[in-house]
Amino acid sequence: MxxxxxxxxxxxxxxxxxxxxxxxxxxxxxxxxxxxxxxxxxxxxxxxxxxxxxxxxxxxxxxxxxxxxxxxxxxxxxxxxxxxxxxxxxxxxxxxxxxxxxxxxxxxxxxxxxxxxxxxxxxxxxxxxATKRLMGEYLERIKRGENAGSYESLSEREKEILGWTAKGYSNKEIAESLFISVKTVETHKSHLMEKLGLKSRPELVKYAMKRGLLNFD
Incomplete structure (x- = not known):
C-alpha cells in the first residue's frame, strides 16, 4: 500500500x-x-x-x-x-x-x-x-551560454558573493561581512556574472532563487 x-x-x-x-x-x-x-x-x-x-x-x-x-x-x-x-x-x-x-x-x-x-x-x-516551462528555461539557459555545471565552476568566494548579492546586500556590506575590500567584491561579482551569463541584478536574483540559494522562511 x-x-x-x-x-x-x-x-x-x-x-x-x-x-x-x-x-x-x-x-x-x-x-x-x-x-x-x-x-x-x-x-x-x-x-x-x-x-x-x-x-x-x-x-x-x-x-x-x-x-x-x-x-x-x-x-x-x-x-x-x-x-x-x-x-x-x-x-x-x-x-x-x-x-x-x-x-x-x-x-x-x-x-x-x-x-x-x-x-x-x-x-x-x-x-x-510545468514540464514545458522547465524545458523553456533550460533552452533559455543554453541560449545565454549557461550550462548545468556553471554554478560548480564558481569559486567558493564567488558562490558566497552570489548569495549575499541575491539577498540584497550592497558591495560595501558584503565587503564588511567577508573582511575583504569593496573592489575585491566587485571583481568577484563581475567574474561570477560572466561565468553564469548574467547581465543584471534581477537575472542574478532569479538564478539564485532557482538554485535554491535564498532562504524563503
Missing part, C-alpha cells in the same frame, strides 16, 4: 482528498495535518511513502519550508506538491526544496492518482505545462 499524509489548512479539502484517495490503487491515508509544523511531526511519526503538501498555509511553516525539513529527515519519503499556484516561481522553489512532484488542485482526479503513484515509485511528476 502507498501510505499517504495529507497536508492542507482547509479541513474540507483534507476530507475530500481522504475520500478520493483512501483505498484507490492500493493507497491509504494514514494521517492529516493542517500546517507545516504538524506535517513535519506527522511525517516523522508515521514515515509515509508520500506527503501530499499544500504550499500556502497561514499558520506555522509553509509547504516549502516543511518539505525541506521532511526531505532532510526522511529522504525516502516523497513530497508531492498539490497547489492552486500555477506559477513559475513556486514551481522552481518547490523543486529546489526537494519535492518530487507538482500538481495543480484544478487537475483531474486521475492525474493526481497518477502523480502519487509516480512519486511513490521514486519518479518525478510535473503537470504538462
Amino acid at each position: 502507498i501510505r499517504i499524509v495529507i497536508v492542507d489548512d482547509h479541513a474540507v479539502v483534507r476530507s475530500g482528498l481522504n475520500t478520493l484517495l483512501h483505498g484507490k490503487h492500493e493507497m491509504v491515508v494514514v494521517g492529516e495535518a493542517a500546517d507545516g509544523d504538524e506535517a513535519i511531526r506527522k511525517a516523522e511519526e508515521l514515515k509515509p511513502d508520500v506527503v501530499l503538501m499544500d504550499l500556502s498555509m497561514p499558520h506555522g511553516k509553509d509547504g516549502l519550508s516543511a518539505t525541506t525539513i521532511i526531505k532532510k529527515a526522511l529522504p525516502d519519503t516523497s513530497v508531492l506538491i498539490l497547489t492552486m499556484h500555477d506559477d513559475e516561481e513556486y514551481l522552481f522553489r518547490a523543486i529546489h526544496s526537494g519535492a518530487s512532484g507538482y500538481v495543480l488542485k484544478s487537475a483531474p482526479h486521475e492525474e493526481l492518482l497518477t502523480a502519487i503513484q509516480s512519486v511513490a515509485a521514486g519518479d518525478a511528476y510535473l503537470y504538462p505545462t
Whole structure:
C-alpha cells in the first residue's frame, strides 16, 4: 500500500482528498495535518511513502519550508506538491526544496492518482505545462551560454558573493561581512556574472532563487 499524509489548512479539502484517495490503487491515508509544523511531526511519526503538501498555509511553516525539513529527515519519503499556484516561481522553489512532484488542485482526479503513484515509485511528476516551462528555461539557459555545471565552476568566494548579492546586500556590506575590500567584491561579482551569463541584478536574483540559494522562511 502507498501510505499517504495529507497536508492542507482547509479541513474540507483534507476530507475530500481522504475520500478520493483512501483505498484507490492500493493507497491509504494514514494521517492529516493542517500546517507545516504538524506535517513535519506527522511525517516523522508515521514515515509515509508520500506527503501530499499544500504550499500556502497561514499558520506555522509553509509547504516549502516543511518539505525541506521532511526531505532532510526522511529522504525516502516523497513530497508531492498539490497547489492552486500555477506559477513559475513556486514551481522552481518547490523543486529546489526537494519535492518530487507538482500538481495543480484544478487537475483531474486521475492525474493526481497518477502523480502519487509516480512519486511513490521514486519518479518525478510535473503537470504538462510545468514540464514545458522547465524545458523553456533550460533552452533559455543554453541560449545565454549557461550550462548545468556553471554554478560548480564558481569559486567558493564567488558562490558566497552570489548569495549575499541575491539577498540584497550592497558591495560595501558584503565587503564588511567577508573582511575583504569593496573592489575585491566587485571583481568577484563581475567574474561570477560572466561565468553564469548574467547581465543584471534581477537575472542574478532569479538564478539564485532557482538554485535554491535564498532562504524563503
